[in-house]
Amino acid sequence: MDPDDTLARRLAKDLEAGFPDLVDLHRDRLYTIALRLLGDRRDAEEVAQDTLVRAFRAMQGYGADRIASLRLRPWLASIAVNLSRNRRRRADDRQPPSQLEPMLEGGFDVALDGSAGPDQRVDRRETQQELAAALLRLTPSVRAAIVLRHVDGLSVAETADALGRPEGTIKAQVHRGLRELRATLEAEAVAVAARPAPMKTHAGRLLPALEAIR
């Protein structure tokens, strides 16, 4: 049985008793969704926490049947996407769209498995940075589709559910997102390859590194 179905049933029975498990199961993915939508660690922490709190308060107002039938993964993702969107709008009101560099500060801390050597580790980290930066250049709606479908790993149907868009739209947006990501990464790799030797730092290793992840 899907652990989320079991959890939803436990939450329906006793919300307070089940909620710590919901936090454990969903904390990292909600943080990841917000981090990859917003590109800022602090914002992502707040959005992830706020998502969990809002989910709790919403469930307090739901009857047991409604809680038991919640599809937690897409439901929580939709809250995180909405909160991220609100936060980005507020940020946009305060200042013009920021440059990529400050948005990227720090946000890459995936636990690396010990098997990778120091060089591979650097490669992988740089690859993540390039890809995360490329994600932030996508339009928000395409970015949300890509993040839910391919970073978080929801199905097309769940992504459509979470974003309130038809499945056909999600498929098209995911397709477009992958194409644009590839174009950005390849353009960057070409630009790096064209630089004089000392400049060929990390981006030149990006594509081989991505292939190596497979």
Place this chain on the structure above:
Amino acid sequence: MMTTPLSDAALVAGLRDLRAAAPASVGFGALVATGLADRYAPIDTALGRAFVAWNGRGISWVGQAPDAATFESRFRAEVGRDIAPADALPERLSRAISRRLAGDRRVRIPLDLRGHTAFEVAVWTKALEIPRGEVRPYGWVAAEIGKPKAVRAVGTALAHNPVPLVVPCHRVVRSDGLIGQYSMGGPEAKRRVLGSEGLDTAWLEAEAGRGVRFTGSDTTHIVCNPTCRDARRVTPQHRVTFPSLAAAATAGYRPCKHCRPVSLAA
């Protein structure tokens, strides 16, 4: 060198690799915000260092302990929730507490009193109405909450106050005028807190010792609890004392509308 096109599979694997672990504060923060766990920080009080615990619903626990670890383990045992230290109280709470402790009763302090009986909450809420520098007998609290016979139960509820000082259970004293027990360290600590609030406890106990339960003014013919702000404004030559409310009534005195004195069981 960069001639191989990037495959979809490689791109998808790279995206999957962007998953990140949330800092522990995210999950614990959500539990605190929903009242399923608490944070705590030290505060300075009239009784020295104490610790305050709180969550998204309000202040949940105030206690003295020799050190943070002892406070934590007591909290876990008594309250049954997880707790972790914080650098300091949230600004909003610390301002509310210090204004409260300074005697401003208009400040609303959110309190998390889940798991306690309606009777206990009624007693604590009533204690919050007693002004700084004044005291009321247990019987007064009992009468005010509509349970005039529950004097002993009021004492028990006050002894179980989870947020002493914030809810001023120290401002409730024995009906015979003696200071009475106190959960934060017995009568001596209670005298110390009341003294820090400007009450002369030696005077109060001396008056009680000579049988004074109520005081009035022979100009207004109003009778008060002895520590009522109005009673203490009466000059010595106009001050009269009574052993009971009945005696005051016989002498033609009506009860003060501020401190609402009540007849006390002997």
